[in-house]
Amino acid sequence: MKIGFFVPCYIDAIAPQAAISSFKLLRRLGLDPEFIESAACCGLPMKDMGYARTACKVEGAVASHMAGYDHIVMPSGICADQFRNHFEDVPQTPEIKQICHAAVDLVTFLHDIIRVDSLPWASFPHRVALHNGCHSLRYLNEARPSELMIPDFSKAADLLNLVDGIEVGYATRRDECCGFGGTFAIWDKSCSGQQGLDKVNDYARNGFRYVTSQDMSCLLHQSCVARKFGLDIKFYYIAEILNGDAK
Amino acid sequence: MSRQVNQVKLGAEFIADTPHRESNDRCLWAARMRRDKVAATLPEWEQMRDLASGIKEHALSHLDEYLVQFEENLASRGIIVHWAETAEDHNDIVLDILRSHHVATLTKGKSMTMDECAMREHLESNGIEVNESDLGERIQQLDNQRDSHIVMPAIHKLRTDVARIFAEKLGSDPANDDPTYLNSVMRADMRKRYVKAQAGMIGCNYAVAETGTIVMCSNEGDVDICATVPPLLIVTIGIEKVIPKQSDLPLFLRLLSRSSLGYDITQYTSHISAPAPGQEIHVVMLDNGRSERLGQSYWPVLKCMRCGTCMNTCPVFRRTSGISYDANYMGPLGLALMPSYDLHRYARLPFSCTHCGSCGDVCPVKVPLPELIFYWRQVVVENQQSLISHDLEEGLMGAALRNSTNLQHAEKLGLWALRHTPSAIAESGINPWAEWHSNPVPPEQTFREWYKDNACHNDKKTDK
């Protein structure tokens, strides 16, 4: 099993710990991930804004570095969604299709592909709110969206529940979007900000001091809003807890 | 060219108005929660969504046949059917009917399709008194404002707003803002108007082709009064409202009110198949672009049955209100539909979305709203790219250059922004967070730096 490790651009620069914990965790699980150092951005922001032609160039560029892996693990639900569901501006060659199929969010990889069933090194004796990022939730099917009347499941919660001492909970509006939305945060800062504030206030009202998610982009947004409004909440990317790095 | 709607700007004004924002969000979220609760009681919920979507797709892919069948059935019972290609044609047809019957005053049930034609304004400017009979719609009429929601037109207003409007326009007690009192003011005022009305006008929720039946779903009783009390009735029906069979109807009814308001059914579900003795019924079948939309890749938007649940669930809509969309159809539906009416005017709408996907998952007929919103973003960029990027550039530059602290942070963010926003924007540099966010804590090293220092030396295989 040849495993590639893709580090999204925003994680590399602003939240490297998410990638570091993910990378270490994969090794600790006995795998041999290969960091795809030359790959840059998946093209999501351009795609998100409707710039199909720019997205096409970026998609083509990143794809040129990603062939030949059975799985390309990435610590980011939004990027995995981009590869799996929206990577449609480049010509759909067999190679591109293979890359899109190989691309996988860390949580899906751990839960569905290597089926992690114990994390003996991890302990987090705290109540933590799980924020299932919208893309992971509704486009990658990592949990049951509250809108759908189907049996309940949550892959991220399953993984977190392997951690010693943890108590996983949710905000009252458990699936409410936190308002990051990629370029939306720039385009409509008032609404994005208000959504973020409502989200972190929801955690605070429920007495959460820790929040985790499989989507670091949501957490970056939420943590910056929480700090701006003086809320004492710590935000950890899920791998930081699963690898025992979160304290 | 039409003035472009700036939903972000209008939305920001509503967001800043805390009491209104909180009330709008609370009311609509409560509807979403009721919807979840009642939907969960039906094990067949998801199967019904699939079936309803399938029936709508079938109906739209055979629309010409069902339209003819519907028309023939209505005509056979003496209902007069008109066809309107455009909003203007619709309004002309309606005005002609009313004039030929010497109608000076009428009562009208809520109809987004008539609103789409700006019919009320057209009739009023031609000297006909139009009394909206739905409470929310009446409030909006008296306040001279568009609806903020297709099912709850005045849901963005507070009771104090309604008390002020009713005091001003209907002479009620300005100090009494009890909703029960305000409802009684409406009831008393409308009773007088129903008695005088020479015509009634209504919209239609479902048009059953097989039986030739107009189906209306409502709560206040006003629609049925409009439909049965005056001697003349005019019904406007968008051509996409046709469903094939009577047996399809209960499936849609089981989904409609549960999705919309979280109740098992509307108080009134009414069927008209023929005029009452002494009554004359005219039906106006409205196209207004629908037949063209049918041939476009975004045709699934025509499946929409106007329940409004996408608005209730939309996190942007709840915080910015339907008023901020300045459009006949607002919220996720508006984003997916309005650009097809006027691409320039509504070019910004498709960007008022975080792509959370909730609207697609609540839609009872599975309109792929998130995909359609994505689609329109691309169309907007292809057609009028400058509208978007110029604004962004301006905002980005302005924020970044405001002070040196911001500029320094912008450099750090620039690393991120440069890699991940279109070049025209990224190159300008910015800290758009400042108003709502603290800046991210800059890490000691990037992942790449960490990898070089640590991981790649630990293992031969990664040490290329």
Added chain:
Amino acid sequence: MTPHNKSLTARERILARVRANRPNSVEHPEVPVFAIDGDPLKDFISHVEGFDGKVIDVDTRESALSWLRENVKQSDSSLVYSAADGYEGNITLDRLPSPADAHILQACVGDGILGIGETGSVLVDPETFGRMANGLFAIDLYLLLDRSKIVPGLQDAYAQMDLSKVQYSSLFSGPSATADIEAVHITGAQGPVSLTILLY
């Protein structure tokens, strides 16, 4: 391909465009009749009450009529129209020449056609009230309903109807209501303020 031939009527042009633009044909799916769990009668009562209606549960139609005689007040200022056999109102249709005249009614009494457990709805038509307007303008509405006419769900109800044969019919589910002001639920919008269902 957009037909713009001016000699065609609007109808012909619309239908031609629809025909030209039809999406690929999609089959009409088979719709099963979904079973509704529970007791239709109990469901019916709880849904009527959930919609702020009242249910009077009696043994026979005669008892229902007696209940009406005892409880519905009739006077010059309380005009009651009845279309129900065996219960007389104090106003008849000849004193209500036009439908709008029904606005003077305090109450209206009629026979429901069928009831639905799933929603607490009662099917009515103009015959139920002598005229639809009577059932819409009366402040208090009384509907007699034979409990054997209660079906489990909406699908069952529509299986018993033939909409092509009705002039007008309606499912009434509770008295009229609105929540248009701050989503505050108010019973008694523009139609009846109260709905009493006499089950026999």
